[in-house]
Amino acid sequence: MSNNKRYSNIIISTEVIILAIVLILLGCKQFDRPIENTLDNPSEYIGRYALDTDLVLEVKVESGLLTLLPSFWHATQILDSIDKDSYQAFLHPQMKFEFKRDSIGQINSLI
Numbered sequence: 001m002s003n004n005k006r007y008s009n010i011i012i013s014t015e016v017i018i019l020a021i022v023l024i025l026l027g028c029k030q031f032d033r034p035i036e037n038t039l040d041n042p043s044e045y046i047g048r049y050a051l052d053t054d055l056v057l058e059v060k061v062e063s064g065l066l067t068l069l070p071s072f073w074h075a076t077q078i079l080d081s082i083d084k085d086s087y088q089a090f091l092h093p094q095m096k097f098e099f100k101r102d103s104i105g106q107i108n109s110l111i
Contacts, residue, residue, distance in 0.1 A: 049110035
């Protein structure tokens with residue numbers, strides 16, 4: 001391999017790395033408000049909720065925040081309260097979730 005071709009491969013690799021760094025930095029979001037922990041009893045939300053045979057949502061409390069891990073996704077979503085028993089994914093506000101209660105007030109499903 002000639003020296004010119006070797007150097008051109010290094011330059012292309014460097015350009016790809018710089019582009020990747022720029023895209024990562026542009027993809028980072030900065031939020032003006034913190035997530036508020038408004039849970040009186042977070043343990044009542046904890047559980048695995050099956051929306052379908054292939055779609056299970058696992059809800060946990062981590063560091064005092066309600067989190068959700070969909071079976072199809074490998075990233076935990078922090079849930080931000082909208083209203084009592086209604087939440088949205090903090091980083092993806094278009095993803096909304098509502099916990100349903102039975103006749104005695106216990107959570108029995110997630111939609």
